[in-house]
Amino acid sequence: MNTMATSSPILTTREIETLSSKAQAAKEVAYCPYSKFRVGACLLTQSGEYITGANIENASYPVGTCAERTAFGTAIVAGQREFKAIAVATDISPPASPCGMCRQFMSEFTSPSFPVYMYDKSMKCTVVTIGELLPGCFGPGDLDK
Template sequence: MIDFGQLVQMAQMVKEKAYAPYSGFRVGAALLGKSGMIYTGCNIENAAYPVTNCAERTALFKAVSEGEQEFLALAVVSDSADYVSPCGVCRQALAEFCGTDFQILMCRSNGDYKIMTLGELLPESFGF
């Protein structure tokens, strides 16, 4: 069984490490691998915006670089009172390694979350 609360908590903790001097929009992500390992990531901005890396891809790339390629769930948090979801680029990056039933916890700053699947968020991806 997936401990969603732990994923949200870890994403909130890593959000504090975000480097977001341009947007001020800090994001944290916690990615649960099939092995049970949790990989975290925060957004890292750059003055040349295309070089910026989202929290979700930071976590995904860390996991893959450590040998994990199968995943169960992802929590995404920010300072926003609204639910935050992965951007389109992150959704497609996740689709490379995750199936349509992959669970994404989109969180509010107060810790509340709703769950959607990758298939719901990216119904016509490359690779499905």
């Protein structure tokens, strides 16, 4: 894992700041009456759009979904297919890492070098890639083998 606060070889400082602030703001709309575990996400598309998501729980617990998947789902139905980075913000420290289902979901639309900026309760950032989160994953190319 690499810990980075303000810069990245891939994103500009302004992009990172926007991602972090929008992910933080998205926590405010999380629907999590059961766990009280707020998660906000913000996805940056290759075309420069920022698309947010938050976790959405359900009285039937397994039906709930995560912030990362709501952000990607919103982007996909808006016609987006190429992405630069995602930021995920929680209220804990160290920051929460995406769950296994989200890792697989995000890998469908990203490359192994896709960065995931994880923010803790103090907005301290840890950056990991999809390849680090889900090495050797099953992907679209495996269906053709």
